[in-house]
Amino acid sequence: AxxxxxxxxxxxxxxEAPVELRCNYSSxxxxxxxxxxxxxxxxxxxxxxxxxxxxxxxxxxxFEAEFNKSQTSFHxxxxxxxxxxxxxxxxxxxxxxxxxxxxxGKGTRLHILP
Amino acid sequence: xxxxIQSPRHEVTEMGQEVTLRCKPISGHNSLFWYxxxxxxxLELLIYFNNNVPIDDSGMxxxxxxxxxxxxxxxxxxxxxxxxxxxxxxxCASSSLAGRGGELFFGEGSRLTVL
Numbered sequence: 001a002x003x004x005x006x007x008x009x010x011x012x013x014x015x016e017a018p019v020e021l022r023c024n025y026s027s028x029x030x031x032x033x034x035x036x037x038x039x040x041x042x043x044x045x046x047x048x049x050x051x052x053x054x055x056x057x058x059x060x061x062x063f064e065a066e067f068n069k070s071q072t073s074f075h076x077x078x079x080x081x082x083x084x085x086x087x088x089x090x091x092x093x094x095x096x097x098x099x100x101x102x103x104x105g106k107g108t109r110l111h112i113l114p
Numbered sequence: 115x116x117x118x119i120q121s122p123r124h125e126v127t128e129m130g131q132e133v134t135l136r137c138k139p140i141s142g143h144n145s146l147f148w149y150x151x152x153x154x155x156x157l158e159l160l161i162y163f164n165n166n167v168p169i170d171d172s173g174m175x176x177x178x179x180x181x182x183x184x185x186x187x188x189x190x191x192x193x194x195x196x197x198x199x200x201x202x203x204x205x206c207a208s209s210s211l212a213g214r215g216g217e218l219f220f221g222e223g224s225r226l227t228v229l
Contacts, residue, residue: 043207046217050213090156097166097213099170100169102147104149
């Protein structure tokens, strides 16, 4: 069965600084990978996803992520954060051609410091 | 489309009472998921349905929890009897391409407090 580990529960970063949120996954088969964002008191919404092809994936709000198969990682990056990026970020995985189960990591809370 | 609709948004109840959470998925979506979110455990998958059929309920914590999907436009998650440790935010999500890397669309959640 698949699993996801988000190594940091909270990440503080200064406004306009770069940020990386880390995600590692485990699966015995090929996977689809996702990053979702949750703003306060809301449901989750998709930031970006990796299905196949180019390992660098670009998403909304200036975020991007890179799939690294050898390291089983899918880290999320943004070159310059804004106060509006304050939210919780979830990495998720599903197994290709297996079933529809989508498993989420525990989330990383991004704190933007003024 | 109005998106995934969950009700109630907030529920406060006393231990031992029955709780029913409701979800209306996006029209045309054939997969529906129930997740529970807590500070300690993050976002846990409880159960999911394909074409109204429960596929995997291995995440349902115990027999006090049950979920149904009587038709393509409605699902319920029931807790009977409820306990304080069930306090959490419960999310419903739907998708049309879940098995092929499709996006999950989430409702705004139902925040349950059991006293």
